[in-house]
Amino acid sequence: MIFQENKDRNPIKRQSRRRRIILTGAILIVATIILLFATFDRMRELGDRVINPIDLLPLLxxxxxxxxxxxxxxxxxxxxxxxxxxxxxxxxxxxxxxxxxxxxxxxxxxxxxxxxxxxxxxxxxxxxxxxxxxxxxxxxxxxxxxxxxxxxxxxxxxxxxxxxxxxxxxxxxxxxxxxxxxxxxxxxxxxxxxxxxxxxxxxxxxxxxxxxxxxxxxxxxxxxxxxxxxxxxxxx
Structure with a gap:
């Protein structure tokens, strides 16, 4: 009976761990996207202060x-x-x-x-x-x-x-x-x-x-x- 209880709990623990891992990963992805957008906007703002934007062609x-x-x-x-x-x-x-x-x-x-x-x-x-x-x-x-x-x-x-x-x-x-x-x-x-x-x-x-x-x-x-x-x- 004790063996059966331990066996029943393991899948629940594994499922709970997976949820935590997925949730943590999702939070990291969202934070990374927000950081990238903030950095891009800041760099574009700084660049506009230095030189006029090139309207038709990328700088490269x-x-x-x-x-x-x-x-x-x-x-x-x-x-x-x-x-x-x-x-x-x-x-x-x-x-x-x-x-x-x-x-x-x-x-x-x-x-x-x-x-x-x-x-x-x-x-x-x-x-x-x-x-x-x-x-x-x-x-x-x-x-x-x-x-x-x-x-x-x-x-x-x-x-x-x-x-x-x-x-x-x-x-x-x-x-x-x-x-x-x-x-x-x-x-x-x-x-x-x-x-x-x-x-x-x-x-x-x-x-x-x-x-x-x-x-x-x-x-x-x-x-x-x-x-x-x-x-x-x-x-x-």
Whole structure:
């Protein structure tokens, strides 16, 4: 009789253990799912603070270099790697806040301002660099000129060269007084299709009509690349 009672209890104990194991496993699965969703939302929030979201393509499908009007330009993918170095992410976040406070953050994509140039691979220099904070204010008027004078005439532009380090500028053969060293000068190309014959007269007209009040510097290079700054009225 005693043997029969022990035998009857064993299945009940085993069934109770199985229920506890299943319940514990279910709780762990639910907790893991909640943690994954919370982590994903937090990472996405942090990422949105650093760079603009890419609307059409996943970041992994973005090439390292774009061909923009015949010039090689480092892409968002290359910039994402740049942000992982040192204190770059924090500094870029502060720069974006500064541009927004001065209402010039939508003139061009902020990361484009940090492109050193289109020949960084030949010069063995980084494609991006962040200027010292004391230079940030010098780019504000240049961006305003682009927004108020250039974009209405030729449409939006892409920055090929913004801030340059002294090392980059020297290797590129830039002037010792280059406005890129002050974060005042930008080399850009129009996003719309223009021939040089169409573009040059328009740029010269902009400079002639409105360049002096802005202290606008205008340089027109080969093809459709041109330089704009607000650090001295002149043209070349």
């Amino acid at each position: 499908e973005i090439p390292n270099v774009y061909d923009i009007q015949g010039y090689p330009a480092a892409s968002e993918r290359a910039f994402t790697r740049f942000l992982k170095q040192g204190n770059n992410r924090h500094l870029f976040s502060r720069l974006k806040v500064f541009l927004q406070a001065n209402q010039v953050h939508k003139v061009v994509s902020p990361f484009e301002l940090l492109r050193q140039g289109s020949d960084w691979r030949d010069l063995n220099e980084p494609p991006f660099a962040i200027p010292p904070e004391e230079y940030w204010k010098t780019v504000v008027d240049t961006l305003k000129v682009i927004r108020q004078e250039i974009v209405p005439r030729i449409g939006p532009v892409t920055v090929l060269s913004g801030w340059r380090t002294a090392s980059y500028n020297r290797k590129a053969g830039g002037s010792k007084g280059s406005k890129h060293l002050l974060f005042c000068g930008l080399d850009v190309v129009p996003k719309k299709n223009f021939s040089r014959e169409q573009l040059v007269p328009v740029l010269r007209d902009i400079h002639r009509r409105n360049g002096r009040p802005w202290k606008m510097g205008l340089g027109i290079y080969k093809s459709i690349r041109f330089h704009v700054d607000t650090c001295g009225y002149r043209r070349w």
